Amino acid sequence: MTTFSIRAFIPPLTRRCLPLQATRRYAVQAPGAPMLEIFSGQQKWMQKERAASDTETSRSVDYLRDEVASRLCERVLDINRHFPRVLDLGANACNISRMLTLPSEETPDKGPRSKRIGTITAADPSETLLHRDADLPFNKEINIVRDVLTTSELLPYEANTFDAVLSSLSLHWINDLPSVLAQVNNILKPDSPFIGVMMGGDSLYELRTALQLAELDRRGGVSTHTSPLADVKDIGGLLQKAGFNLLTVDIDDIVVDFPDTFSLMKDLQAMGESNAVLAREKGGIHRDVLLAAESIYKELHGNEDGTLPATFRLIYMIGWKPSASQAKPLERGTGMFSIKDYLEKDKKPGEGKE
Template structure:
């Protein structure tokens, strides 16, 4: 009886130990494959032809940095690619900018504005190694959607920021390339009787706020934008995605896509999504923009509960009279 109990306890201990060693996230993306894709794209002689989307999003994200009326002494651009943010950041706004990326070739091609002090570091976004409380600003443009451990990445970013530091980023949202995804699925279902993941999964906007809150960020701002780009056909879209290094990098991606499935998908794409009497097909890119602040002593704080002048139900009457009030959200 004692031997049986001891064996049972030993087995339970071994089980609990194995469970404790399980990773807290699922590895969906092959980070090494993504690094190789970026290297191949960077070494392409016409790499600049495929910068149009990332250039536009980088410019829009840089504009959000300018909206913060503060001079940042230390900043980092993680997953900088070919420097789509650094070429818009002014020296008057950021004193020193650290660029990081997994691709050494892309990192080498990144340039900054005149007078901007920069340093470059080959580093994976999943393994950030900045000193604690060392950064005033961390930026990332269209890179974090390839990170497996997004909660851990957000936590490391918050750790690297100084108190009252800010994190500003953009990433592709869940509706990105829904036309391509559905066309490939319908074609493969028709030709093969099943579907495979030919387009990588993207983060849903409803999850971003929860992940930022979980990491400890405050004063969150999250919004989305849609950029619709026209292509002559589905094949030009897929070619451009490869040139951007945005082709599929999921571990379970199929190694081959048959010619007949591609031709069927192209026909379905045109039939379902092209506008009448117009050539070409549209492709939708949903961009999620986020801003989060590390808690600090100088940040605005909510008023103590119970200090309101009126109830929320009286807001309509107050606004009609043009009055100034304090609001109690619990009223």
């Protein structure tokens, strides 16, 4: 069954240029629609590799990914089930795995959150970033396998492999989200959840507007400096189109205060989250524009104490692969009692006192 492949002996950079002739996988595309390419996968890969090669700096900007991964783990805990095989899609520096080895914030004495997880497969195209924390002690506390992907849009796994697929802060760099979600649906076992979180809608709107105004004034036009992001409204449709059932989508805003725009941009760069839009202006942002954007950001969005807030809007999504045995929503109008009555039941005594 197994065929001998020399792929592993080709250096990574060359390997990326070779076509994957032997790979035939399930993928979908909207009929008739041309494949849109917005982000440069090569550029993103390079940025992540470069960022991760400076281990110290890269670790110092893990605050966002760790926090988001931790919140995602809490959502995994909400599902009362054992997951023998889990895939962490777009693992970055294996933040989810590390967060799983920590105890839950709500019940700190109950041991690590990873009790119900068997093997976690961390998959990411960037080898350096993926293996950055491979020597840290948490690797011994969880059964982790690191898989370097050839591209972030092709999942080299058999159908019905995983009991859960998690994804934290990497879906926003994927060009063909419908296809990747359909592939995720395909590799999940029936009645298994996909739990993901991605950057969405109004993330970094302060930086976006400040740079736009600065460029308009300095250069008389606007070029793309922040990615176009999926909106909350789109996610439900995307998941449904990929064949998921029982969807849950919710959003969460994390606002981080930065001393100035330069530290914000430096942090984004150290995360490997710099601009990778194909239509971007090559080369750095003009110095005049940076200088102008700093002033505009401060004036337009700045806090009273002089710090600059940066909003990260996170979209959490949960979808289940359909299965015959799965619990189905009841039909409309079959409810036996009113939720309104139930919620107001507890309120009534309190209202009288106030």
